[in-house]
Amino acid sequence: MKAFRKLLRANLISFRRERATVFWTFAFPLIFILIFGGIFGGDNTPTFDVGLVNQAQGRSADTVVQALQSQKALKLHTGSRDGELKKLKDGDRKAVVVIDAPSTSGGSLAVQLFADPSQTATQQVLLPFLRQAIGQAGNEISNVRPAIDLQEQSIGSKNLRTIDFLLPGILAMAIMQLGLFSAIPLVTQRETKVLRRLGATPLKRRTMIAAQVTQRLIVAVIQTVVLIEAGSLFFHVKIAGNMPELAAFVVLGALAFVAMGYVVASRAKSAEAAQPLVSVIQFPMLFLSGVFFPVELAPKIIQPVVRALPLTYLADALRQVSVQSTPLNPLWVDTVVLLGWLVLCLALSVRLFRWE
Amino acid sequence: MVTTDAARDDARPALVAGSLAIDVEGLVKRYGDKVAVAGVSLQVRRGEVFGLLGPNGAGKTTTIEMITGLREPDAGRISVLGIDARRRLDDVKQRIGVQLQTPALFPLLTVYEVLDLFASFFERADEPDALIAALGLEESHNKLTKELSGGQQQRLSVALALINQPDLIFLDEPTTGLDPQARLSLWEVIEQQRAAGRTVLLTTHYMEEAERLCDRVAIIDHGVIQAVDAPRELIRQNFSETAIIFTQPGADLADLRGLPAVSNVGRDGDEVTLYSHAVAETMAALLAWASGHGQPLDSLYVRGATLEDVFLKLTGRRLRE
Numbered sequence: 001m002k003a004f005r006k007l008l009r010a011n012l013i014s015f016r017r018e019r020a021t022v023f024w025t026f027a028f029p030l031i032f033i034l035i036f037g038g039i040f041g042g043d044n045t046p047t048f049d050v051g052l053v054n055q056a057q058g059r060s061a062d063t064v065v066q067a068l069q070s071q072k073a074l075k076l077h078t079g080s081r082d083g084e085l086k087k088l089k090d091g092d093r094k095a096v097v098v099i100d101a102p103s104t105s106g107g108s109l110a111v112q113l114f115a116d117p118s119q120t121a122t123q124q125v126l127l128p129f130l131r132q133a134i135g136q137a138g139n140e141i142s143n144v145r146p147a148i149d150l151q152e153q154s155i156g157s158k159n160l161r162t163i164d165f166l167l168p169g170i171l172a173m174a175i176m177q178l179g180l181f182s183a184i185p186l187v188t189q190r191e192t193k194v195l196r197r198l199g200a201t202p203l204k205r206r207t208m209i210a211a212q213v214t215q216r217l218i219v220a221v222i223q224t225v226v227l228i229e230a231g232s233l234f235f236h237v238k239i240a241g242n243m244p245e246l247a248a249f250v251v252l253g254a255l256a257f258v259a260m261g262y263v264v265a266s267r268a269k270s271a272e273a274a275q276p277l278v279s280v281i282q283f284p285m286l287f288l289s290g291v292f293f294p295v296e297l298a299p300k301i302i303q304p305v306v307r308a309l310p311l312t313y314l315a316d317a318l319r320q321v322s323v324q325s326t327p328l329n330p331l332w333v334d335t336v337v338l339l340g341w342l343v344l345c346l347a348l349s350v351r352l353f354r355w356e
Numbered sequence: 357m358v359t360t361d362a363a364r365d366d367a368r369p370a371l372v373a374g375s376l377a378i379d380v381e382g383l384v385k386r387y388g389d390k391v392a393v394a395g396v397s398l399q400v401r402r403g404e405v406f407g408l409l410g411p412n413g414a415g416k417t418t419t420i421e422m423i424t425g426l427r428e429p430d431a432g433r434i435s436v437l438g439i440d441a442r443r444r445l446d447d448v449k450q451r452i453g454v455q456l457q458t459p460a461l462f463p464l465l466t467v468y469e470v471l472d473l474f475a476s477f478f479e480r481a482d483e484p485d486a487l488i489a490a491l492g493l494e495e496s497h498n499k500l501t502k503e504l505s506g507g508q509q510q511r512l513s514v515a516l517a518l519i520n521q522p523d524l525i526f527l528d529e530p531t532t533g534l535d536p537q538a539r540l541s542l543w544e545v546i547e548q549q550r551a552a553g554r555t556v557l558l559t560t561h562y563m564e565e566a567e568r569l570c571d572r573v574a575i576i577d578h579g580v581i582q583a584v585d586a587p588r589e590l591i592r593q594n595f596s597e598t599a600i601i602f603t604q605p606g607a608d609l610a611d612l613r614g615l616p617a618v619s620n621v622g623r624d625g626d627e628v629t630l631y632s633h634a635v636a637e638t639m640a641a642l643l644a645w646a647s648g649h650g651q652p653l654d655s656l657y658v659r660g661a662t663l664e665d666v667f668l669k670l671t672g673r674r675l676r677e
Contacts, residue, residue, distance in 0.1 A: 006476035014464035017500070194461050197516075200424050200454035202446055203477040 003203055007211035015215060026223065029174040030230055036170075036292070037163045037235045048126050051084030051096035052076045060109045060141045061099050067137035068097065073129065088114055094126055097134070109141075165325065167231040168318035169291040174223050175250060176285060176311050179257020180278045182216045183265030187274045195355055205355070213258055220254040221247065228322070241321035249321060249334075253314040256338050259345035260310075266352035285311040295328065310341040376435070377402045377524045377555035378423060383432035385418050392418045394579035396432075402523075405546060405556040407570035407587075409663075411673045415579040416559050420526055423557075424454050437523055450479055453522030455513045455530055463502035467493055467512055470501055471519055478520035487515040490548075492541055506533040514542065518549070525549060527558040531565060543569060563664040573663070577671040587663050594669055595661035597631040600638060602656040604628055611649075615641045 016022060052068060054061055068074055077084065077093065084096045100110040111134055115127055189195050198208065224246070231237035239246070264281065268274035288298060289311035298306050306312055317334035319325040329337075378400035385393040393415045400406045410416040421427040423434055425445040434441040436448045462470050471484035488497055491511040496504055501512060514530050527546070531539045546569055549556055560566050566573050567587045574584040583590060597619055605626045613621045617634035632638035635658060646653045667673075 003476045006473050010462060010465055010469065010473045013469065014462065017464040193456065196426060197454070197456050197461060199426050200449065200452075200456070201474065201477040201520075202449040202479075 056101035262349035407573035410576035453517035455517035
């Protein structure tokens with residue numbers, strides 16, 4: 001236990017002293033968040049064609065219309081209910097807002113939001129935007145009682161901006177990279193015969209591996225905190241899920257990818273040889289696991305690949321528990337798939353790993 | 357620290373089973389068709405400094421690796437400190453210290469941190485600071501190991517071999533790359549280990565080191581032990597002559613061979629070596645011959661045979677190639 005503690009400390013100290021690694025471990029995902037957050041969360045929002053059907057009269061309805069008109073990101077088209085809904089179906093509208101008079105006098109204005117659920121990206125960017133605009137209009141009308149009764153059609157309860165969608169994905173990406181690269185130091189130690197020297201001491205190999213894996217887990221948790229803090233600070237991403245659940249998935253994901261890293265490193269002759277192998281594995285995952293865009297958008301033909309990659313499940317699980325996105329899979333499926341990868345990679349690395 | 361031969365003899369225990377630090381029999385290791393170690397048997401007594409000498413590829417590293425449990429032998433029995441090393445390797449590892457030719461261990465830890473880390477691997481361990489002082493690493497105490505010079509690196513690896521207060525210490529070319537000063541101080545460290553009753557098995561490329569430090573040496577070649585004895589004994593058994601060496605361009609070797617008590621004559625460039633079994637007789641005749649013929653005897657010196665000569669005779673190779 002003492003050896004484990006000292007070794008863990010030594011690994012953490014060594015990691016901290018490797019400035020370049022520390023920088024990239026934290027900066028790389030942060031840069032992604034800033035770039036994507038800047039594109040999708042900033043002022044450069046593309047304009048969306050939105051149908052507006054005003055079936056109510058009066059000041060309240062006008063306030064809503066004005067609120068929508070003041071949004072530069074929206075290109076409003078006024079028309080009839082049936083006409084605009086048809087255009088939504090045809091793809092000419094991204095969403096349609098229908099304002100109805102209150103059913104009872106003095107009641108709240110009924111606003112309906114229609115959108116095509118298959119347009120995931122639109123839903124994730126546009127709907128929250130509309131919702132916010134309408135909500136503000138409601139507050140203007142009256143801040144005492146709810147002035148607007150907002151109903152959404154074909155839309156779940158999600159309240160997700162692009163950055164909300166991206167942040168957990170980038171967290172998953174960071175965990176994957178941390179894990180995949182975690183066996184590189186071991187390859188270096190094998191190459192420089194440090195493993196050999198340690199082999200002449202009573203230190204157990206399992207203690208050594210346990211210390212290295214624990215070090216990675218600690219870094220993964222720190223990374224999670226940094227990314228979540230950054231998301232909250234710069235883009236007001238609110239983590240709605242419960243922290244123990246999030247931590248559990250961070251750890252499970254990190255373990256699965258660390259194990260995968262050990263498989264890659266098991267036969268690599270040198271750190272230089274292991275690195276390209278890691279890249280070959282990580283790049284397809286980066287683009288096929290829904291880190292940067294929803295997996296539904298991937299072509300049908302590669303859906304089976306998408307469905308096999310562990311990163312798909314980690315990203316999905318982290319999204320569900322952190323920002324309560326619409327599940328791609330039930331959480332238990334994510335858990336089982338990640339566990340499956342963990343066990344598979346563990347078995348493979350135990351079989352394949354060469355200490356000499 | 358000077359140790360007389362008499363003191364060494366007193367300190368050397370009798371050859372009985374319990375007093376052996378290493379008892380190896382019929383050790384064999386093959387790599388494919390190549391036999392690296394072809395039946396090595398070796399007894400190292402407790403409390404002695406034992407030298408394992410051999411040219412590169414002779415099998416000495418493989419032998420040490422098998423004794424320290426780093427390599428599984430194909431055949432043979434290994435007993436270390438009275439423990440069956442093939443069955444109870446963990447017990448052996450607690451009590452041995454190993455220094456290997458490994459450049460940088462944990463490059464991003466300081467000297468103190470690496471020693472402290474290694475101390476945690478053992479049930480019994482020394483204070484890192486005590487070893488830092490013993491090996492003259494005080495100035496490198498807080499230096500990262502990757503920033504150490506070759507000599508400091510080497511001393512750290514010896515310190516690591518001593519961290520668990522081992523009863524038996526393996527040193528693989530411990531003074532390679534050290535300056536003369538550092539080498540001398542490391543010799544003192546090794547002699548202190550012997551004085552503390554510990555056993556040392558070392559390999560070296562320096563004959564002078566083996567002659568000075570080792571109570572006994574084994575010469576290993578082609579995976580087999582060729583000879584084992586005290587350095588002086590080995591020399592005495594293999595050479596009865598003394599070498600008389602001088603420089604003389606165009607010397608007449610036939611004349612020199614005819615001098616009394618000369619058994620052999622060798623020439624290397626202008627340097628002439630006479631092997632004599634009666635130095636006084638040969639010298640007197642040589643001086644008379646030189647002044648009679650007006651021949652110079654530049655850089656004249658006399659030396660006894662060395663371990664290097666023995667090594668050359670037994671293996672046909674120089675130790676340092």
